[in-house]
Amino acid sequence: MLNRGSIRRSAGAPLALVLAIASAAPATAAADKGCAAPIAVCTHPVAGGFALIRPGRPATVLIDANADPAVRQAATSFAEDLGRVGGRRATLIDDPARAHGPVVLIGVRGQSPMLDRLIAARKIAAEDLAGQWEAYRQIVVEHPLPGVPRALVVIGSDRRGAVFGTYDLSARIGVSPWYWFADVPVARHRRLDITPGARRDQPKVRYRGFFINDEDPSFSGWAKARFGGVNARMYRHVFELELRLMGNYFWPAMWGKAFHQDDPENGRLADAMGIVIGSSHHEPMMRAQAEWHRPQPGLTTGGPWDYTRNGANLRAFWRGGIARMMSKGGGRAYDSLVTIGMRGDGDEAMGGGTATALLEKIVADQRAIIADVTGRPAAETPQIWALYKEVQDYYDHGMRVPDDVILLFSDDNWGQLRRLPAAGDHHPGGYGIYYHFDYVGAPRNYKWINTNAIEKIWQQMDLAYQANARAAWIVNVGDLKPMEYPLSFFLRQAWDPDAMTLAAMQAFPRDWAAAAFGPGQAAAIGALLTRYGQGVALRKPELLDPDSFPLGGQTATRLDGGAFGRAVETWTRLERDVARVRTHLAADQRDAYFELVEHPVRAMATLYRLYYAVAWNHRLAGAGDPRANVFADRAEAAFAEDQALTRAYHALRGGKWDGMMRQTHIGYTGWQEPARQIMPAVTRIAAAGPVPPIRFATLPAPDPDTLHIEAADYVGAEGAAGLRWAVIPHLGSGRGAVTSLPQGRAPTRPADGMRLDYAIRVARDGPVDIGLTLVPTLDTSGAGVLRTGVSLDDGPVAVLEDRLTPSPDDPATAAQRAWTRAVIENRRDLHLRLPHVAAGAHRLSVWRLDGNVVLGGLTVTSRPDDR
Incomplete structure (x- = not known):
């Protein structure tokens, strides 16, 4: 029989600290949150503040006459948002001579004569926006224009910087990104003031977005019934949602669909709103796979999707995709991120074996097409290579693409990252992640409703960020509609992974609920979301x-x-x-x-x-x-x-x-x-x-011979090598899982002393079985193993090896059977038998050896002594 030892967790133990931080974080409200901070939204008068809404009078929204269409669209949305909050739509103007009273001035540094004059007059500081990607500053400015005593200025480093600075204000005044796509109501306010000062922000991950996929029958059927198809009328709502969520990158719905052909307005609308259009991991060169199976004017398409037998047709097909990308006029391209490489037709493997030389030739030929059609070096066109499923094998066998191409690593389709850059790796184009909230494939599809816990998303994507995968994050959201909550979290983390600390992640459910439903029930609804996420992950x-x-x-x-x-x-x-x-x-x-x-x-x-x-x-x-x-x-x-x-x-x-x-x-x-x-x-x-x-x-009653220990119930935690132990509450099936932070660090040795201690008491002499329950993760280094150490008292450290490796194309292997069980049960069990343990109190230690090991719990089972 085993019992928990009497050793008590010391004061300030990690779980208690983590929970205290979470409970102390204030709930987000649409207004009056931190009214002492610059550019805060308040429902009461503020000295030196900007009058955004007065009863019946929203501020006027002012843009330049030649404003980029994306800026104009965001300004139009903001004017409508002021109406949603205050009851009267704001007036949108593009002539400064018509401006009077409070004005919200939106523009782009270097593209807005009004803003550039303010910069020259030193009324606003914007030097640090020069050359930045999607950065913005919001500033309350005194007397910016004749007849305008005070203005709220949103200045972007580029057009999307201005867009994001504007939609950030929309969220701050209480308009949820999900006001249309989830019918989240907007709370009314008769008065809103903006506190004086300035604030600046910009994203940490360059391309951030989602992929509508596996969209039949639900999303497609809905779009056809409501909009007549997956067309620009429908996509306008999708693109606005993504921008309000601070995303910029989109893979269109693709099963049986051709984004650019089904409605030629799709691509033009995306560019006009500021969305970067790409194509999925198996649709190279801005071409939908469905297009290959349709007649193409002036092209001989169709036939085998096989470069060795049909290369000329494929090159012509791809050339058409790049030419269409360049059809904006004036030698300009629609805002795009070009997928390169090749998989088999219909999202299958390209063929038997790893034909590295063939794929290298395909990439070289694709880049030659890009250079020829654009009239510029290929490196000047943003490109991405998706290392999905078997394509990762090419990378593992040494294939490399040119330095400017983003390398997009993937998960195993079930939320476990497969590969990340090793410490010291440097690829100038950067690294990215393709993640899944939805999947069609073994062991079974999961497409119906949200089954993604934000705690797991945080752990894996924080790992990716710490490993320098920061160029692109894109997530497969299936039908989009059931994924409102995890998508909100994914894109929030993508905007600023440094700000999405463990404490911020814990506060997110309540904050998200407050933004949607107000502060009154925010804590209760946030707890429901957390309990749901943990339950559905089971x-x-x-x-x-x-x-x-x-x-x-x-x-x-x-x-x-x-x-x-x-x-x-x-x-x-x-x-x-x-x-x-x-x-x-x-x-x-x-x-x-x-x-x-x-x-x-x-x-x-x-x-x-x-x-x-x-x-x-x-x-x-x-x-x-x-x-x-x-x-x-x-x-x-x-x-x-x-x-x-x-x-x-x-x-x-x-x-x-x-x-x-x-x-x-x-x-x-x-x-x-x-x-x-x-x-x-x-x-x-x-x-x-x-x-x-x-x-x-x-x-x-529980089995008296088996002791179950929550991972968070350690009695001692020793850090080392700049690492510390942290509890991720609600991850796994218990109160929380434990891992080492910061993530992405090199392995440690027992001699480093990085360990967790648990107290047990053995009632009789005999063999003892130790079980570690892990939240499933994969080795991301290519070694194929994650190691954890276990010891009793001051005894030797036994190394347990987790060789969980997805083998999607070889389901009969032991590795695949183990992976299948792990993703079905969402757990991984490792075991160690100690042949003889004396009765009494003991210290059971779990040692960090490799990173990305997430401990969910332990079992200690006493066996009859059969010697």
Whole structure:
């Protein structure tokens, strides 16, 4: 028998400190947050402040007559936002002679005569914006123009700098980026003042964006029903959302679609709004894959997507993509980031083996096309090479692309980064990350609803940033609509990863909820989002089935729900709390609440009840127990409830989102989705008499021979080599997981002394099994192993090796089987047997050897001494 030792966590222990920091952080409000800070938004008069809104009178918005279309669009949106907040749309003008009273002046340094005069007159300082990428400054300026006593100036280093500075103000006054795409209401204010002073900001990751993918049937069906297709009318909302989220880079929806051909206005609109258009990891040279299978005017396309057999046609096809990119006029290109390289047709591998020489020739030929069509060296056109799936093998075998090309590493499609730059690596073009919130592939698709915990996103993307992957971050969001919360977090972290500290990550759920629903229920809603993220990470819905978790025992009078029952009860409690919070919300907040919080929680709770009932039906029917019939009824009721939730979603706002939840998610038999929702089979038993009532037994006591220890419950933590231990609350299945910070650092040795200590007590002599439960991660160095040390008291350090390696094209391998289990269960278990441990108190130590090891918990099991 084992018991926790009596050693107490010392004062100021990391978990307590982390939780205290989180609880002390103030909730974000649309106004009056830190009114002493420069350019803060206040609902009361401020000395020297700028009158943004007075009752019935918003400030005038002023731009230059020749303002870039992206700046004009952002200014138009801001004028509308002032109306959303104050009740009256602001007047937008482009003639300074018409300006009088309070004015919001928006422009670009070096492109705005009005702003350049203010710079020359030393009324605003903008020297540090010169040559910067997407930087902006917001400044309250006295007497900037005749008849204008005071102005709020937004000056960008470039056009997107001005755009982001403007949309930042929109968010500060309470207009959520999701006001349209999630129906988040805007709180009204009769008065808003901006505090005097100035603030400056700019992004840390150069290209930041998302990829609409796997978009059939939901996103595509919705867009066709509402807009007539995936066209510019629809994309206007998508592009505005991305810019409000401070993103700039976009991969268009691509299954059966051709962004530029389906609606020629798509590309022109993106450029006009300031969006950098790219194409997915397997669509090179600004061409949609669907275009290859369509007739192209003046081109011989089609045939095999094979460079060795059809290179001339492929080069002509690619040339057309670059020529279209250059069709803006005047020798100018639409704002683009060109994907280079090649995969097989239909997002498949290009062929057997690693044909490095062939791919090097393809890249060289593509760059020759770029140079020829643009009339400039290829290095002057931004390019990216996606090292996705098997393409990473080319990189591992030594293939290198020219210095100016961004190298885009990827995760394993399930949230674990596969490769990062090694310490000391330097590629002038920089490194990026392609991440997944949605995926089609083994072991099963996950496409239906959000299943991404921000704690995992933070840990992996912080790792990427610390490893200098800072040139591009792009995430696959599937249908977009179910991913509002994690996408908001991903792009917030991408804007400033340094500011997204562990404490900021912990405050994010509450802050995000406050921005959407106000401060009153922000803490409660933030907690619901966190509990949902942790619960849904336990098992993605497409991976649920009657065998997902064990049931307990049964008698003629009682049933024990076991682990499955405990999971169902967790979801039921969360569902009740969601309903309770809903009662405290205003009527105009409830649609957004349903979309962002209520639907995903109720949908998951319903799915768990469905499979739990089916599991009991199978168990009892197999024993001839008529109680199986009760569970057959419950299963069918849950299946019907799932359909009712979908109908409720589609009925919102008069059918605004009709089709967006059409994705099938019940009835998987392999990796691919079922064509329709399939009710799991249940069996009914002919009962001779009344069916006995269903009574559940008290859950059994824990195994007295096994001690379960939360990773956060260490009694000592020794740092070394500039590293410290940190708890990431709510990551993993317990209260939190532990890893070393800063991430991305070199391995350490036991001699360095970097360890966590846990107190245990062994009641009898004998063998002891030590188990480490890890949050799944992958070695990102190419070595294929992550090492962790374990020791007891002052004994030797045993090295445990985690060789978790995705092998998507070789599913029969042991490595693939281990990876499949890890992503299904969202955990990884390592084991060590100590042959003999004496009874009494002991110190169990876990040693940091490699980085990116995330400890979720420990088990210590006493075994009978069989010597």
